[in-house]
Amino acid sequence: MATIRDVAKKAGVSVTTVSRALNGYSDVNEKTREKIKVIAQELNYSPSLLARSLVMKKTKTIGLLVSGLRIEGSKDNFTFEVLCGVNDCAGELGYELVLISTDSKKQQEKTYNQLCKERKVEGVILQGIKTDDPYLDEVLKSDIPCILIDIPIESDSVGYVTTNNKDGAQTAVEHLLNLGHKHIAMINGHSQAFVSRERLAGYEAALMKNGIPFNKSYVVNGAFLEDTAERETTKLLKAHPEISALFCASDLMAMGAIRAAKKMGKTLPKDLSVVGFDNIILSAYSTPSLSTIAQDRYKLGFEATKLLTNLLEGKEVEKNKVLQTTFIKRESSIENHK
Amino acid sequence: MATIRDVAKKAGVSVTTVSRALNGYSDVNEKTREKIKVIAQELNYSPSLLARSLVMKKTKTIGLLVSGLRIEGSKDNFTFEVLCGVNDCAGELGYELVLISTDSKKQQEKTYNQLCKERKVEGVILQGIKTDDPYLDEVLKSDIPCILIDIPIESDSVGYVTTNNKDGAQTAVEHLLNLGHKHIAMINGHSQAFVSRERLAGYEAALMKNGIPFNKSYVVNGAFLEDTAERETTKLLKAHPEISALFCASDLMAMGAIRAAKKMGKTLPKDLSVVGFDNIILSAYSTPSLSTIAQDRYKLGFEATKLLTNLLEGKEVEKNKVLQTTFIKRESSIENHK
């Protein structure tokens, strides 16, 4: 592996000159510069980013820290699509991307700070972390710039990107109300997620706006899991046969809910309308296809990266961004027939 | 950020001693070691991997180089699941993972060697590259250890991981034959993928074994794309109404094929049996659910990482691994009724 010294020797100049020539400084004669460039090419020289980073104290590297990177994520593709967005934006801006994944076991070994400093990342995008995760405190205390995905907390070095979950949920529920549904239940996610609270707020707001009292027993916790949602839906529908429509805080839970209803002998969407949240791939292919609130996961990652690099480069701009959702009407929601 | 020097000063010892104490060398008194450890903790010291890598000439970093990391990949999740496997294995073995994605534009700017050397990766796992990609030549010429996914080429510094595609395809087609189908067509992927050739070979082998002549016009190119597969299937079924079963070289293409058949007014699986390849998430949820040959993408990534680290650590072991497939029977394949 050719070093800058090899180039310098062969070109008959000093190391300094090679460095300055290759980095486009003006205090080197154009002839010399050309000669150096040619020789660098010949020797197949490319500077060691390690050495450069060491002296410049800049690595131009950001980390995507995901808590619980597991294959189960294939089902909703949240992480993957965020990753694509981060990767594209980082690429455009000339940043490297390292993937850092943690789980509770790893967290006991290394603190957030250690993890980041060791891996020499300048900033971090955090995804998939629950609100009661001890890492969250560390992040807020740390001075490493960080963008949180779906956790609206802001500080000097911390910003966030999220979706307008309340609006989205409200749209979904109002859609069902407009179809004439009076008894609309909600399968929510677990409470360690901000989005659950927001989506619940949207559900409540839609009911309130339409003069329908909020019924606590109409909201169950599906933990963002398909199976849990299926179980909870079964219980729910048995306890409250009057329910004619379901708003699910995620499409995946909607899949579970649909399965539960089918197993109870219901015909969908005639006996039960369902609206989900996310617009995952499955939603378009399932039977009935699922009406849902689409959120742009790719953009979530892309915008997070933009914000992070702004932070890193000391630009004085907003440290948060809230994306809008889109309602997608499919087969699973129709007029109330009860 | 505390450096080793700060620790040394505070502990009243030399930098050398701190280094050796923290790295578990035996030539340091246990008392001193403890004291140093305590002080390191107090100062929140963690060694700079940059500096360490520079002097040790080891970065303990591997790269996952994916060609065409795009959000469309959500549909089959190939890349994501491979990534999960790579990430888990790398984590276990103490390697860092950096994600490198290229496209034709980037490839013109940087050679493979530059890309890898700059990013200081010791080895690379290559996924999603076509057999006619110019990068492939570079990889083979380069001396950077590399594991190819789904391209069976081996050299001193190159190994591969793949699935037994021929076997899998043969199983699929034999399944259809056993169901009494005589006219079985194949929607294959593009020819710039080794897996296409292998799966075609499996298709031919199954026919041959059962004394059925190979009919060239029964094999069309769906390019691994849902839409292309749909178009090609429409043409195919119109030209050959006798066809009663389809073997698709990917589940995604099977989705396209099924859509084509439905649009032509066929009832599935009664009028047409379909078997896919991959076992993507969608297959279990579509109507009819798709019989398919499952391949373990997670394991593909995991094993690739194992092989790569073996290569890096100079272990004398096999440089390739071929995984077996599993047949999954679902609703889309039934007895021939024609």
Place this chain on the structure above:
DNA sequence: TTTATCCTCCAAAACGTTTTGGAACTGATT
């Protein structure tokens, strides 16, 4: 007493860059 052996520790070199603060020269201006 001398020699050998351990046990602890350390100074200095090395890794491959960038940056700082001038040096050496040329040509133009006083």
Place this chain on the structure above:
DNA sequence: AATCAGTTCCAAAACGTTTTGGAGGATAAA
């Protein structure tokens, strides 16, 4: 002739580690 300005170059320091080769002292063996 002396000064100045501009151009082109360079030696050395710095970044934060690990490793090498040995120093110094204590203890044991001869």
